[in-house]
Amino acid sequence: MLAAEDLVVAYGENVVLHGLSISVAAGETVALIGANGAGKTTLLRTVSGLAPVRSGEIRFDGQPLGRRAAEARVRLGIAHVPEGRRVFPGLTVAENLILGTTPWRRWGQSYAADLDRVFDLFPRLRERRGQLGWSLSGGEQQMLAIGRALMARPRMLLLDEPSLGLAPRLAEEVYERIREIAAAGLTILVVEQNTVLALAVADRGYVLENGRIVLAGAAADLRQDVRVRQAYLGR
Amino acid sequence: MADFIQLCVNGLALGSVYALAAIGFVIVYAATGVVNFAAGQFVMLGTFAGVGMITQGALPLGLGYGAALAAMALFGVLFFVLVYLPLRKSPVVTIIIGTVAIGIVMQNAVLLSFGSWPFRLPSPLDGIMLQIGGAMITAHAVMVVAVTALLIGLIWLLFYRTALGIGMRAVAQDVEAARLMGLPVNRLLALSWVLAAMLAGIAGLLLGPMWFADVNMGDPIALKAFAATIIGGFGSLPGAIAGGLFVGLAELLGASYVSSAYKDLIAFGAMILFLLVRPQGVFGERIQDRG
Numbered sequence: 001m002l003a004a005e006d007l008v009v010a011y012g013e014n015v016v017l018h019g020l021s022i023s024v025a026a027g028e029t030v031a032l033i034g035a036n037g038a039g040k041t042t043l044l045r046t047v048s049g050l051a052p053v054r055s056g057e058i059r060f061d062g063q064p065l066g067r068r069a070a071e072a073r074v075r076l077g078i079a080h081v082p083e084g085r086r087v088f089p090g091l092t093v094a095e096n097l098i099l100g101t102t103p104w105r106r107w108g109q110s111y112a113a114d115l116d117r118v119f120d121l122f123p124r125l126r127e128r129r130g131q132l133g134w135s136l137s138g139g140e141q142q143m144l145a146i147g148r149a150l151m152a153r154p155r156m157l158l159l160d161e162p163s164l165g166l167a168p169r170l171a172e173e174v175y176e177r178i179r180e181i182a183a184a185g186l187t188i189l190v191v192e193q194n195t196v197l198a199l200a201v202a203d204r205g206y207v208l209e210n211g212r213i214v215l216a217g218a219a220a221d222l223r224q225d226v227r228v229r230q231a232y233l234g235r
Numbered sequence: 236m237a238d239f240i241q242l243c244v245n246g247l248a249l250g251s252v253y254a255l256a257a258i259g260f261v262i263v264y265a266a267t268g269v270v271n272f273a274a275g276q277f278v279m280l281g282t283f284a285g286v287g288m289i290t291q292g293a294l295p296l297g298l299g300y301g302a303a304l305a306a307m308a309l310f311g312v313l314f315f316v317l318v319y320l321p322l323r324k325s326p327v328v329t330i331i332i333g334t335v336a337i338g339i340v341m342q343n344a345v346l347l348s349f350g351s352w353p354f355r356l357p358s359p360l361d362g363i364m365l366q367i368g369g370a371m372i373t374a375h376a377v378m379v380v381a382v383t384a385l386l387i388g389l390i391w392l393l394f395y396r397t398a399l400g401i402g403m404r405a406v407a408q409d410v411e412a413a414r415l416m417g418l419p420v421n422r423l424l425a426l427s428w429v430l431a432a433m434l435a436g437i438a439g440l441l442l443g444p445m446w447f448a449d450v451n452m453g454d455p456i457a458l459k460a461f462a463a464t465i466i467g468g469f470g471s472l473p474g475a476i477a478g479g480l481f482v483g484l485a486e487l488l489g490a491s492y493v494s495s496a497y498k499d500l501i502a503f504g505a506m507i508l509f510l511l512v513r514p515q516g517v518f519g520e521r522i523q524d525r526g
């Protein structure tokens with residue numbers, strides 16, 4: 001469904017992704033793990049159209065995305081849950097979620113069923129629907145950010161460190177929900193520093209170091225891989 | 236007592252005009268971070284759009300208002316395309332200086348087109364007086380307050396009850412996240428300039444019959460609208476409204492009960508006091524809390 005080929009991305013002179021290639025098949029959950037500064041966020045920003053490609057290509061459903069704007073990519077079905085959640089602080093939970101429907105909703109079309117589905121997945125959001133974004137806890141904000149992306153009726157979800165800054169129990173809860181979303185058939189690319197959580201939900205994984213893929217394989221194999229265990233699992 | 240009531244109604248009417256100018260100013264600031272120093276000239280242009288269509292163009296009032304507001308909407312689009320878009324990647328200070336320069340250009344353009352002789356803009360309620368508690372009040376002043384109240388209601392509905400307005404607030408809070416939602420960011424930013432220009436236009440059409448229309452009227456309005464937003468809270472819509480009304484009341488009551496030479500002292504004194512003691516204003520967040 002998603003394929004990046006020989007992707008080179010740079011900030012000015014500073015090349016961050018050095019000819020990176022990955023692919024995600026329809027229905028798959030793929031984890032891309034790497035240390036801070038490896039280029040994970042840059043990759044997702046490039047896929048969703050927030051950062052420009054220097055060379056190489058990204059295809060979605062076989063179609064090159066080229067220079068298509070972020071606004072157009074989300075209409076194609078690519079929903080990006082950005083690093084740091086980025087919920088709208090001065091908008092209520094309900095307003096944040098309603099904005100998620102922008103890509104498909106025309107005047108007067110109902111989103112009630114979508115809202116119910118998100119509230120069933122994250123009951124805490126239902127309780128807090130009138131509360132402003134900034135007043136939520138980190139875990140609730142992460143749920144809101146994911147819920148907002150689901151409101152777009154995406155075909156693929158890009159998740160940037162959904163466990164970032166969350167207490168371990170909350171991070172596990174968020175990943176439990178991600179597992180449910182994946183089980184429902186949505187294609188997911190999740191980037192993480194938290195290797196344990198990400199490889200537990202993923203079918204396949206990539207290891208990113210300094211903008212290069214150094215290892216790829218089935219998630220189960222990566223969990224057993226000596227190099228991964230030493231570098232990222234601390235045992 | 237009758238005097239006091241009359242002053243209060245007229246003060247509220249003048250304050251309503253300041254509030255409208257301040258609301259437009261705040262909408263643009265919240266959406267784009269630009270402090271629009273041409274905001275006063277926007278109001279002046281609104282008055283002269285009315286002069287052009289109604290006093291000189293001899294259009295009937297209703298049609299003239301419509302045409303003047305359409306011209307102001309177009310001006311908002313032009314300002315967005317010709318001033319904001321080319322400058323938006325520059326430091327905010329550059330954009331601000333740009334708005335100062337454009338304000339001067341606007342003033343001179345109006346001076347060239349209309350001359351320095353002041354005009355009078357008619358009101359649909361010219362010559363009608365109302366008696367309230369023994370005070371004689373112009374129906375126009377009451378209309379100004381009523382129209383402003385109605386507009387504030389509509390603006391609230393737009394920002395809090397429509398997807399369009401919620402989208403505008405989202406763009407003001409986080410442009411990048413807004414793009415990820417598929418929001419047409421540029422169109423929404425343009426809309427905030429159009430909204431500001433139209434509100435200034437309405438303010439100008441309402442103010443025209445109360446003052447004489449002259450090319451220098453923009454400067455005092457800009458100062459009052461600016462004082463209103465600082466007193467009310469920089470970036471806050473309720474603050475712009477409360478601040479505008481306060482400044483208008485202070486101006487007329489001050490002129491009458493203190494001295495017309497010092498009529499602006501209360502408003503600007505209050506502004507300086509707020510800057511010193513409570514820079515976030517009555518309703519505002521502290522500016523550094525923004526974003």
Ligand SMILES: Nc1ncnc2c1ncn2[C@@H]1O[C@H](COP(=O)(O)OP(=O)(O)O)[C@@H](O)[C@H]1O
Nearest residue numbers: 011014016034035036037038039040041042043
């Ligand atoms: N906006 C930016 N401008 C310049 N350099 C950046 C920018 N964002 C990230 N970088 C650099 O790109 C590299 C990769 O960053 P990032 O993609 O955020 O990594 P990760 O998400 O894996 O922590 C880092 O060296 C970082 O300093």
Ligand SMILES: [Mg+2]
Nearest residue numbers: 040041042083
């Ligand atoms: Mg990152």
